[in-house]
Amino acid sequence: MTEAITNLVKLLATEPYRLLVFLVGMMAFVGLNAAYLVWVERKGAARFQRRPGPTEVGYAGLLQPIADAVKLMSKQLIVPAGVDRTLFRVAPLLMMSPALMSLAVIPWGENLAARNINVGLLMIFSFASINVMAIMLGGWASRNKYAIISAARVVSQNVAYEIPMLLVAITMIMVTGTMNLNEIVQQQAGAFWHWNLFRVWINPLMPVTFLIFYTCMLAETNRAPFDMAEAESELVAGAYTEYSGMGFGVFFMAEYANILLGCALATVLFLGGWQSPFGILSGVIWFLLKMYFLVFSVVWIRWTFPRTQFYGLLNLSWKILIPVSLLTLILSSAMIKLFHHA
Amino acid sequence: MKNSLKEIFTGFNSLVTGMRITLGEFFKPIVTVQYPHESLKMPKRFRGHIELVRDPETGKAICFACKLCERACPSDCITVEGAKLDGAKKKSVTEYKLDFTKCSLCGSCVEACRDNAIRYTHQYNLASTNREDFIMDLFKRMEDDAKANPMPETPKPEVAPQPPANEAPKAEQPQPAAPAQPN
Numbered sequence: 001m002t003e004a005i006t007n008l009v010k011l012l013a014t015e016p017y018r019l020l021v022f023l024v025g026m027m028a029f030v031g032l033n034a035a036y037l038v039w040v041e042r043k044g045a046a047r048f049q050r051r052p053g054p055t056e057v058g059y060a061g062l063l064q065p066i067a068d069a070v071k072l073m074s075k076q077l078i079v080p081a082g083v084d085r086t087l088f089r090v091a092p093l094l095m096m097s098p099a100l101m102s103l104a105v106i107p108w109g110e111n112l113a114a115r116n117i118n119v120g121l122l123m124i125f126s127f128a129s130i131n132v133m134a135i136m137l138g139g140w141a142s143r144n145k146y147a148i149i150s151a152a153r154v155v156s157q158n159v160a161y162e163i164p165m166l167l168v169a170i171t172m173i174m175v176t177g178t179m180n181l182n183e184i185v186q187q188q189a190g191a192f193w194h195w196n197l198f199r200v201w202i203n204p205l206m207p208v209t210f211l212i213f214y215t216c217m218l219a220e221t222n223r224a225p226f227d228m229a230e231a232e233s234e235l236v237a238g239a240y241t242e243y244s245g246m247g248f249g250v251f252f253m254a255e256y257a258n259i260l261l262g263c264a265l266a267t268v269l270f271l272g273g274w275q276s277p278f279g280i281l282s283g284v285i286w287f288l289l290k291m292y293f294l295v296f297s298v299v300w301i302r303w304t305f306p307r308t309q310f311y312g313l314l315n316l317s318w319k320i321l322i323p324v325s326l327l328t329l330i331l332s333s334a335m336i337k338l339f340h341h342a
Numbered sequence: 343m344k345n346s347l348k349e350i351f352t353g354f355n356s357l358v359t360g361m362r363i364t365l366g367e368f369f370k371p372i373v374t375v376q377y378p379h380e381s382l383k384m385p386k387r388f389r390g391h392i393e394l395v396r397d398p399e400t401g402k403a404i405c406f407a408c409k410l411c412e413r414a415c416p417s418d419c420i421t422v423e424g425a426k427l428d429g430a431k432k433k434s435v436t437e438y439k440l441d442f443t444k445c446s447l448c449g450s451c452v453e454a455c456r457d458n459a460i461r462y463t464h465q466y467n468l469a470s471t472n473r474e475d476f477i478m479d480l481f482k483r484m485e486d487d488a489k490a491n492p493m494p495e496t497p498k499p500e501v502a503p504q505p506p507a508n509e510a511p512k513a514e515q516p517q518p519a520a521p522a523q524p525n
Contacts (some may be wrong), residue, residue: 048364050373304364305357320350 022114026103033260034253035065037295044299075245083242084141091138092243092250098127098134099257106264107182109274109284120181124265125169128220131258132158135222135229138251139239150238153310154229158220160317165216167325168209171332172269175202185273192277197270201339203332205324210270212325214294217262219313221255224302228310263294384464389447391468392460394438394484401493403484405435405459414454419444435481442468442476 012021039054039061046053054061079085105120107113117123132154139151175196176184188195197210219226230238237243240251267273267290274287308316375382384390394403407424423437452460470476 044368047368050367050370052372052374052376055376300361300364300368304360 019114022104026100026114030100030103030257030260031253034256035069037256037259038068038252039065040295041299041302044296045303048300048303069249072246072249077247078242078244080143080242083143087137087141088242089247091134091141092247092254094137095131095134095254096250096257098130099254099261102127102261103257103264105181106261106268107185107273108287110282112284113182116180116182118178118180121169121173121179121184121269124261125166128258128261129158129162131220131254132162134254135239138243139229142239142242144242146235146237146241147239150229150231150235150241154222154239157222157226157228157310157313160314161216161219161226161321164212164317164321164325165220167322167329168213168216169269171203171209171325171329172196174329174336175199175332181268181273185268185275188272188275189282190275192272195270195272195275195277197272203328203335205328205331206270208324209328210266212321212328213266213270215316215321217266218298218301219317221258221262223255223259223298225305225308226313227307228313231307233307259295259298260291263291263298266294267291381467384466388462388464388466389449390463390465391440391442391445391447391478392451392480393463394435394480395459395461396484396488398493401488403435403459403481404457405438405455406432406457407435408456410454410456411451411460414450416448416450417444417446420451438480438484440478440480442478443473 011017042064043053043061054064057063057067079088102124104114105117105123107116135154136151139147139149139154142148172184173179176187178184178187184196192198197206200206203209222229228238229235230240235241237248240248243251264287267287271290271294272286273290274282274284276282276286394405396402397404405422405424407422409422412420412422419441421437421439421441422435424433425436426433449462452462468476
């Protein structure tokens with residue numbers, strides 16, 4: 001019996017099966033997370049406002065996501081007259097799939113990654129940009145004024161925030177010397193002061209770099225206070241206005257999948273991935289703990305700050321984040337050249 | 343340069359302060375009432391629909407169908423009928439209908455009543471999809487109550503022994519002899 005299991009595991013670890021297993025596993029993981037992050041969001045929102053949140057469906061409302069899914073799936077998928085049918089249908093998928101694909105290179109544990117490729121970081125950033133296009137297409141194809149305004153906003157917002165994010169990514173590549181996410185995590189072994197976040201001897205502005213990355217991640221995933229794309233008070237539901245049923249549901253899930261991806265990437269780059277903060281007992285559990293702490297802080301931020309105005313959003317990026325991230329880039333390259341020259 | 347740096351720092355500081363406050367709220371107890379499972383206790387002077395008051399000594403209705411309330415009602419939603427029972431000095435009420443679809447809870451009836459025979463209830467869960475539910479037979483309601491507990495435990499609220507200390511004691515008294523204006 002045990003032999004059969006080991007044989008099965010061995011078989012599943014070989015190439016085509018490994019990919020398939022990971023694909024199914026990742027889809028299940030992202031699907032469950034997207035569903036239950038909605039629950040976390042609602043519970044979190046409620047607690048921050050001193051309400052109990054969902055309590056009716058299941059214990060502590062734990063079956064709420066299932067009820068939501070059933071409701072969304074039972075709705076009619078309306079394609080309004082005069083929209084670009086193909087683009088309208090494709091846009092939600094285009095938003096969901098890059099997040100799923102990018103998660104393939106995330107090292108969840110020491111040996112737990114679908115693909116341990118050398119350009120993991122590059123791949124994530126190249127796929128993450130598709131996200132913008134998906135929202136833009138959704139907004140454009142909807143043939144709705146609100147949606148088009150939202151699409152225009154999304155483009156300018158994401159262009160503005162992609163720059164500091166990539167500058168930070170370049171800083172991190174310089175510091176770590178690799179784009180292989182697994183290797184980046186391995187470099188942060190030891191205790192928590194080996195995490196990139198606290199390696200101030202390489203670059204004294206490392207915590208600032210993390211904050212810039214985090215802020216850009218919020219903006220790229222269109223989360224409050226940067227949720228200009230679906231500013232309810234101004235644009236109804238922004239690019240999602242004309243979507244109904246699961247079309248909207250997929251957009252919604254994709255938003256959470258992107259948050260998950262952003263938090264996972266922040267964990268890998270700055271918080272030492274699966275490494276334990278005490279140098280012993282490293283494992284997946286630490287990765288998940290760190291990632292979900294970041295996810296919680298995303299919810300926390302959403303329910304603390306009001307939405308920024310659009311020019312405030314662009315000012316923050318062009319006047320503060322880009323100069324500061326350029327500064328950290330120059331500073332860390334100078335520090336590496338002067339003190340850590342290999 | 344110096345100013346903008348300072349601005350960044352104070353701005354960041356204010357963000358951190360905001361987040362600290364919301365996190366503090368996160369761990370505090372819940373303040374909302376979970377309505378269908380629990381509801382608020384109505385304050386003593388809450389003005390729900392009216393009901394007939396029973397005499398604490400006899401357990402019967404105080405009302406003797408003088409119809410002052412019927413006449414005082416601006417919306418014409420009260421119907422009172424009375425009859426003289428055998429051996430009784432006064433008439434006593436035999437029918438008291440309140441059409442709550444028209445009642446605006448103005449309280450003129452309670453004010454008009456000279457003997458404090460009607461009072462406000464504390465009922466507020468009165469939603470219904472059935473119009474007939476709002477034509478209330480208050481006489482039947484009182485009789486049902488009399489069956490459930492033969493002697494009313496609390497006397498009339500107007501002569502409640504301890505009005506709350508912070509309330510003006512007079513405030514709860516209805517005008518005793520205000521002549522009802524027939525409308």
